Structures are given as C-alpha cells and as structure tokens.
Amino acid sequence: MRIVSLFSGAGGFEAGFGDTHRTILVNDVAMSARDVLRQRFPDVALIEDVRNVQPDDINSADVLVAGFPCQDVSIVGGQRGLAGTRSALVEHVFRLARATRPSHILLENVQSIRFVHGGRVLLYLMHAAEKLGYSWAYRTLDSRAFGLPQRRRRFYFLASRDSDPGEVLLSDAGSTLPANSLDLSLPVGFYWTEGRSGHGLTADAIPPLKTGSSIGIPSPPAVLFPDGSVKIPTIETAERFQGFPEGWTGAASPRLRWGLVGNAVSVPVVRWISDRMNSPAPWDHKLSSPMPDRPIWPLAAWGNGRGLRLAVSVQEAPSSLDIGRISHGNYSWTDLSDRALSGFVNRARESRLLYPGGFLEHLEARLR
Numbered sequence: 001m002r003i004v005s006l007f008s009g010a011g012g013f014e015a016g017f018g019d020t021h022r023t024i025l026v027n028d029v030a031m032s033a034r035d036v037l038r039q040r041f042p043d044v045a046l047i048e049d050v051r052n053v054q055p056d057d058i059n060s061a062d063v064l065v066a067g068f069p070c071q072d073v074s075i076v077g078g079q080r081g082l083a084g085t086r087s088a089l090v091e092h093v094f095r096l097a098r099a100t101r102p103s104h105i106l107l108e109n110v111q112s113i114r115f116v117h118g119g120r121v122l123l124y125l126m127h128a129a130e131k132l133g134y135s136w137a138y139r140t141l142d143s144r145a146f147g148l149p150q151r152r153r154r155f156y157f158l159a160s161r162d163s164d165p166g167e168v169l170l171s172d173a174g175s176t177l178p179a180n181s182l183d184l185s186l187p188v189g190f191y192w193t194e195g196r197s198g199h200g201l202t203a204d205a206i207p208p209l210k211t212g213s214s215i216g217i218p219s220p221p222a223v224l225f226p227d228g229s230v231k232i233p234t235i236e237t238a239e240r241f242q243g244f245p246e247g248w249t250g251a252a253s254p255r256l257r258w259g260l261v262g263n264a265v266s267v268p269v270v271r272w273i274s275d276r277m278n279s280p281a282p283w284d285h286k287l288s289s290p291m292p293d294r295p296i297w298p299l300a301a302w303g304n305g306r307g308l309r310l311a312v313s314v315q316e317a318p319s320s321l322d323i324g325r326i327s328h329g330n331y332s333w334t335d336l337s338d339r340a341l342s343g344f345v346n347r348a349r350e351s352r353l354l355y356p357g358g359f360l361e362h363l364e365a366r367l368r
C-alpha cells in the first residue's frame, strides 16, 4: 500500500507500516519533526503545512494516515473541540480524501476525544467519513498490551471505501489487561511534574509520555524503584517506550526530542493494525449494541457508512497480549534531582489526592 502521512511528527505511523508498505509523502509544520523525517525518510516527499497539501500531491495514495493535533480534544488542553485552531486541522484530512478517495483513512488521537467538548469531534469524524460514503470503525487500544512498558490508551479510527474496517480493528475481540494494582516491590511510574490534580501512578510501567506538564517542563514521568531510587528514563529509553529504535529522534535538537516522542503514535500498535489490514477477518456482530448518545461515546464502535452506528464490546488489548514491564527490560535511567522530587512530594502532601500507603513515605526516605 502507498501511505500518505499528514501531521507526521516523529514518524510513528511510517515506522509502524515499515518496509512492507511505501510512504510517499510526509508532512509536518514543526522544524524538529521535519529534521527527523528528513533523516529517517530521506527519499520521501515532505510538505510543511497541511494547508498546502494538494490533491495532486497524494493522488496515488491507498492509505491516508493522520495523528492530528490533540490539544483541543485532550483533557489538559482548552477542550475547544473543532472551535479550536489545532484539532480542527483534521478537516484537511477529509478535504484531501474527498478529492482523492484513498481506500482507507487511519486516524489516531487521545481517547478523551470520545467525551471532550461533548464528543463533537468524534461525531464530526463519523459524519465526515459517512459523507464520503466510507464505512468506519474505531477502537481504544492501550500501548501497554503491545509489549511497551507505557500505559497509553489511544483512539484509532479507520474508515474504508470498499471494505469493512471492522474486519481490521474489531475482529480480534482481545483480552483483558490486568488491573493497575500498585505493589512497591515492583517499579511504580508517576508524573513527578504533577502531584496536585493527578499523579499517573502506574504499576511496573510509566503513565503516558506527553509533550508538556502543568509546571511547564517537557519531561518524562519518573519511576520509584523497589531499592528506593527515583529515576527518569533517558530520551533513548523513552524512544523505546514508544517502540522506536534508540536514537530515532536524534536529528532534532535535544530539548525538542521529548515533545516529539511524547506526541508520537506507538509503533507496535500501528504494526498490529498494518498486519490486520493485510489479513482482515470477519468480526462478531453479536458483540454490537445500539450506539448510546453523547456526551460519552463508547470505547469502540462501528458504522456502515449509511447511518447505522453500533457500539462494539471489544477489549483495549489484542488477544496476543504482550504486557510491557519495566522490571522485565534492560533500560537506561538517570536520577531525578532532589529538588524535583521534593517539589513533587510537597505538592502531593498539600493535595487532596489519595496516594497508596507507603508511596510518599518511600519518596521522603529517598530525600533523607
């Protein structure tokens, strides 16, 4: 398949589709992303601003992929939905699809797209696909189930012109991920930059890598190890936590690499979707039920493109469950500074959040 990638960032889709499919165009307005894309895909055409991509640039595409900007549909953004200037750029995906009619459109975004701004952005996606006569399916998938020690629940939406996208996204009903029960004899990931309104505590994995934080520093989550040390992953390890080879974003300036890695789509999840596009299989319509109305759309759903929309009860993990664990990998880390750690402990002690017994005490012991 020939892939056209919009909002390509660090190239997670391109890396996931790999060598079996050919990327013919990448696109990103950020210089850091373009530096990486030029290095990793030197023979692929690159256009900076999505608003300048013309149908002629992508005419032979089979798949149009886009991890469109999430700021307006994320719970930490302004929640402006399509009224925002950033997530509304998804309109360009459909402008180009209308003119060129690729076989598939594959989108990725934060899973809060199901409810932020009354779920209107997701409603727009369903409408826009249906208006083109495409059937669609979407599913929430957690990167942790794909071998990565990172909890990262994301929304994947596939619209198809002549085939049933449910046969790609919904035919493997999946398996249940184990509960996130904390045990201090295993590593515990947390957002050291937060503490007041959230902490992201995650057993034997990190919470989602992101681009920013409430104290304005792009930084990875920290991990409390059973020996009492508190560390953050190196940028190379963070790349691996997204499924990239170490050094993948090395062409970008060091300060900007965290943002690129935090923004990216997880490579093994794309690989799974790509494999399933190669071998689609019927999905079980018995798992479907009437689509509930907004404001919270279900975790997975399907539409036949002619107005029928159904919720589908599938898991956030595939049946080939491969849970990523920090304790099972050989990763590189650096110490979190005392200043950063005591800032977190102070915020946590002042907050009303519940912390599991022993967690803050372990951090205080490390400070002493």
Ligand SMILES: C[S@@+](CC[C@H](N)C(=O)[O-])C[C@H]1O[C@@H](n2cnc3c(N)ncnc32)[C@H](O)[C@@H]1O
Pocket: 006, 007, 008, 009, 010, 011, 012, 013, 027, 028, 029, 030, 033, 048, 049, 050, 051, 066, 067, 068, 069, 070, 089, 260, 263, 264, 265
């Ligand atoms: C969520 S990230 C996509 C990440 C990508 N899927 C990956 O794997 O790295 C959204 C990207 O959209 C880019 N972007 C924002 N406005 C844009 C525009 N007008 N034209 C092209 N790219 C834009 C941002 O620079 C950012 O890299």
